Amino acid sequence: MKKKTTIYDIAKELNITAATVSRALNNNPRISEETKKLVLAMAAKLNYKQNKLALALKSGKSNNVGVVVPFINRNFFSSVIRGIEEELNPKGYNVIISQTHEDEKKEIDIVQNLLNSQVESILISVSRNTRTNEHFKQVLRKNIPLIFFDRKLELGGVSSVTLDDFQGAYQATEHLIEQGCKHIAHMTIDLALLIYQNRLAGYKQALEDHGMEFNPDYVVGLKSEIVAGKDAAKKLMDLPKPPDAIFSANDLGALGAIQYLKEIGKKIPEDCCIVGFSNEPFTQFMEPPISSVDQSPLPMGKTAAKVFLEQINSKGVKIEKSVVLDPTLEIRKSSLKNGK
Amino acid sequence: MKKKTTIYDIAKELNITAATVSRALNNNPRISEETKKLVLAMAAKLNYKQNKLALALKSGKSNNVGVVVPFINRNFFSSVIRGIEEELNPKGYNVIISQTHEDEKKEIDIVQNLLNSQVESILISVSRNTRTNEHFKQVLRKNIPLIFFDRKLELGGVSSVTLDDFQGAYQATEHLIEQGCKHIAHMTIDLALLIYQNRLAGYKQALEDHGMEFNPDYVVGLKSEIVAGKDAAKKLMDLPKPPDAIFSANDLGALGAIQYLKEIGKKIPEDCCIVGFSNEPFTQFMEPPISSVDQSPLPMGKTAAKVFLEQINSKGVKIEKSVVLDPTLEIRKSSLKNGK
DNA sequence: TAATATTGGGTAATCGATTGCGCAATTGTG
DNA sequence: CACAATTGCGCAATCGATTACCCAATATTA
Incomplete structure (x- = not known):
């Protein structure tokens, strides 16, 4: 069982500190070109991969968003998800997908779990049988953008993307x-x-x-x-x-x-x-x-993703946006x- | 902007230490019932959610697995994914889904990214245009279970689930x-x-x-x-x-x-x-x-997930399993x- | 009643990467 | 040649939760 290599391993090999390694890997101007080369070479040699968990913990940014749908193997929903991914992946976000099976209890569990996972937003097509909204309020209370697509609930502070x-x-x-x-x-x-x-x-x-x-x-x-x-x-x-x-x-x-x-x-x-x-x-x-x-699922997914990005980029200002897409x-x- | 509440916040409110809070939340027998109640109540009051990132970093277990398919909005693949989720979610695993669009370069990027994300396994249906396998070897070198489904590559150490x-x-x-x-x-x-x-x-x-x-x-x-x-x-x-x-x-x-x-x-x-x-x-x-x-996509997904679970549970022993499913x-x- | 257990919880290190601050060595300026 | 600026890198804290180890107060036992 090989352990994963960290910046400390690289540092030790080169007789420098982890701080220097970190800076070198991030192309910090305060590090000499020579050192950078050495670090990069050693990183490649040791098959180093940055630990995103540590980064996320430190920075407070997980770069994950949660997407929740009733069923993933329904053409409409999987196409929406594809739209979301196409918009968000290039921005460095990963998508965590869950399905509710139209079950409110499961939906609540999923939302809790996504919150635990420190997702930066939740995009959800609400289950047909959802009657309560306490779980959604919790999301808002944590100041995490919540976006409904296709199916929405009336709830202040939540943006939505639906079809006309x-x-x-x-x-x-x-x-x-x-x-x-x-x-x-x-x-x-x-x-x-x-x-x-x-x-x-x-x-x-x-x-x-x-x-x-x-x-x-x-x-x-x-x-x-x-x-x-x-x-x-x-x-x-x-x-x-x-x-x-x-x-x-x-x-x-x-x-x-x-x-x-x-x-x-x-x-x-x-x-x-x-x-x-x-x-x-x-x-x-x-x-x-x-x-x-x-029902333009792809545009719906892309739009939902864009609404999330807007909200992220408008620090402080709270946006509540309701986009209604025109069907073709x-x-x-x-x-x-x-x-x- | 409210900050997320941590165990330290709970500890401060109750004039105890974070260690005690952690133990109370984990139902550690060394903590009195009384304290546990207080902690639980305060946790609820402050809308506390455990930070999975911190836990994952500390424990080395992210509880995430990566699933990679060519396209997510194809019935076969989304059904396989559904099968994987149905098997893995109850065990506490989350699924991170990515699509390659049949592009080898993208596939390589995705695999790197999943490794960075500290996934505990990668389940993948190889892109049609993938000719190299260096990225897969990297996965194996990190001792992370790699499982091919539907489409496989010949590579030692990799389990697979395919259709006959x-x-x-x-x-x-x-x-x-x-x-x-x-x-x-x-x-x-x-x-x-x-x-x-x-x-x-x-x-x-x-x-x-x-x-x-x-x-x-x-x-x-x-x-x-x-x-x-x-x-x-x-x-x-x-x-x-x-x-x-x-x-x-x-x-x-x-x-x-x-x-x-x-x-x-x-x-x-x-x-x-x-x-x-x-x-x-x-x-x-x-x-x-x-x-x-x-092509029994659901069983294929479930089987792939099970193969992963087996591998996880057989610490030390390396398993290479090739399951061939019978079509109906x-x-x-x-x-x-x-x-x- | 003194010695030993048990109960309940505090201290501090750890996971891996980042970063503000500090400092020595080198280069530049007057 | 003395002082200032720049370059290059180390120190140590931090993110949040867990846990091995330690210790005080109370309970038990001989």
């Missing part, structure tokens, strides 16, 4: 209207959640702004499964006046709808245009490729009537 | 044979890579073991894109004797093939059975759902001729 669901739904609906669709249906998931409320509201607003009537029969619920999409589509198609377009609040619903429509011999997009939400990777592989509202509608064949 | 590609391909091909397919084609990606060589070998072996002739015309290359899958399928179907089954070395190829076959009016699985590889999430949503070889064939409609 209303806007995304509005764009999708408007696009369908522009395609000449006259009877646009909407599939929603769980109206207890704010994001789905907002998507519904955006859908309604777009209809209204274009002088189209809102028909409650055209709004059907669905669970987050593909079969649910089929069922919902059936319900819509069995209406006296079936819709000629469907805007689904998620992509699986859109896919299910497409599969059902194909089964009953409808053509897409000729007979019915379809738009989904989330722009999951699979949407572009479908036949036809499915239009979908992109990815238009594909499933909603494109006039060729292209 | 040969076996996966064999199973897929055998399954197609059992379905009564007589002319089974294979789509491959890049035969420069070991995994694809092994998949081809497994395919060949299965044919041979069942007395079926290997026909080079039935092996076509494809890029990792859906259109490539279509092209490859066209090539196969234009043969004098088109195949009645296709085993693709990836899922996008399988999907492209299905789309092309549908276009030319072939029925799946009646006219042609299809099996993919990787079991990407989208395969189960397709019409028909696509059979695919699952997920059989779905695209290759199931006789109903179900």
